[in-house]
Amino acid sequence: MDRQTVAVRVLAHFVPGDNALSIVAPESDWLDIRWCHEDDNETLRRELPEAEVIWHVLRPLSGEDLRRGPRLRLVHKLGAGVNTIDVETASELGIAVANMPGANxxxxxxxxxxxxxxxxxxxxxxxxxxxxxxxxxxxxxxxxxxxxxxxxxxxxxxxxxxxxxxxxxxxxxxxxxxxxxxxxxxxxxxxxxxxxxxxxxxxxxxxxxxxxxxxxxxxxxxxxxxxxxxxxxxxxxxxxxxxxxxxxxxxxxxxxxxxxxxxxxxxxxxxxxxxxxxxxxTPHVSWYTVDTMRRYLIQAVENCRRLYDGRDLINVVNGRQDGERLHR
Incomplete structure (x- = not known):
């Protein structure tokens, strides 16, 4: 991988623990991750314009949110259900939406x-x-x-x-x-x-x-x-x-x-x-274990790598599987 190329900008819409950070740390030469708590709408609005990928958990992503991200290419759901994402607007904007069936x-x-x-x-x-x-x-x-x-x-x-x-x-x-x-x-x-x-x-x-x-x-x-x-x-x-x-x-x-x-x-x-x-x-946490988070992040990193390299994405739910190369 060309280390002179600008890193992929990811907006991770959750706060990581040490285990999560240890999984993504080896990718820091090509992956620029900005972490945002799901309740922090100010940071979300600030980061969306530069984000190329969103790692999405639960806080709904509206069409308005997606339109704030002109560089967005991928919304990767950390989970299976995509009902919290405005998939129709994502498709209209040419943004791939992917999920992780079976990971949790x-x-x-x-x-x-x-x-x-x-x-x-x-x-x-x-x-x-x-x-x-x-x-x-x-x-x-x-x-x-x-x-x-x-x-x-x-x-x-x-x-x-x-x-x-x-x-x-x-x-x-x-x-x-x-x-x-x-x-x-x-x-x-x-x-x-x-x-x-x-x-x-x-x-x-x-x-x-x-x-x-x-x-x-x-x-x-x-x-x-x-x-x-x-x-x-x-x-x-x-x-x-x-x-x-x-x-x-x-x-x-x-x-x-x-x-x-x-x-x-x-x-x-x-x-x-x-x-x-x-x-x-329980507060919608049956999925939330260190083991699931490991599986989520490994798959999320893999799809970012595919997008970076211009390869087809995996588990796309809205028909857009072409990995348009982010950096030329």
Whole structure:
């Protein structure tokens, strides 16, 4: 690589830790990375005009944001879902949008199982009781409601990389797994959505947010589930009709929910879901591990190298795969 060539200017829309810095440090001779906290709109506006690449995490990138970057050639999503990027405007401006399908699958799958276990075992309540020094719990309902995953039927809504990892874990724990996706795939464990909801003790969501999946889990869907069931969501908050979920949890039509994602993020402190004892929550971090960040950054650096060299990009979602050489 020509070390006399001006470095590729990257706007990384997150604050790195030491591990992240150690991964990109060896590329500093050709990669000029400017780090920007997702809440720092002032730095974002200042850096966008010179940025050639954005490494995007969660804070939505609007068409207005993209138009502030006349040199932009690539928005690389550190993750799979691109619903937080105005892909239509990016395409109009000739900006490639790429993602990383499968890179976060191990972490999100484990996060989904973590929420299943926390909900099944009533972990938040037991944690609080123990910290209050109240000793052995006297609630007799523990022995009537707490369950093992190995005794449950787990229904996976969506059957991509993450769901298949969840399936492996659940099967290893002795559970039964059903799944549904866009059509009958001919396997013994496939069910139409209504049957999966009715037959599952745990329902785990693993679909992207699209017009077809927006509020897929609405009141009618919730009414098909067992009153003793657990609903887990590590996909996108909009897949669930939140007011309908709140009502079902309050009325006892659904036992518990484990949620890593919400319709509006970051989740507002006054969201009623945060006030319910039968909800376990995390702030959209099931993907966020040192292992996932390593995979993300390795792939992000590789696509920058391809763009720099004029080679085709990988995992482009908006049709633009030509790696127009940035530096001549």
């Amino acid at each position: 699958s191990p972490s999100v799958a484990e996060g989904a199982v973590l929420l299943m276990l926390a909900a099944l075992r009533r972990l938040p309540a037991l944690n609080q009781v123990t910290r209050q020094g109240r000793g052995w719990p006297t609630d007799p309902s523990l022995g009537e409601t707490v369950r093992d995953i190995g005794s449950c039927t787990v229904g996976l809504v969506g059957y991509g990389n993450i769901a298949k990892r969840v399936e492996q874990i659940v099967l290893a724990m002795g559970g039964i797994v059903l799944h549904t996706n866009t059509g009958d795939d001919g396997t013994a464990t496939w069910r139409p959505l209504h049957a999966l909801l009715a037959d599952s003790d745990i329902v785990s969501l693993h679909v992207p947010l699209t017009p077809a999946t927006d509020k897929l889990i609405n009141r009618a869907a919730l009414d098909k589930m067992k009153s003793t069931a657990v609903l887990v969501n590590t996909s996108r908050g909009g897949v669930i009709d939140e007011p309908a979920l709140i009502e079902a949890l309050r009325d006892g039509r659904l036992a518990t929910a484990g949620l890593d994602v919400f319709t509006e993020e970051p989740v507002a402190p006054d969201n009623p879901l945060l006030q319910l004892d039968n909800v376990v929550v």
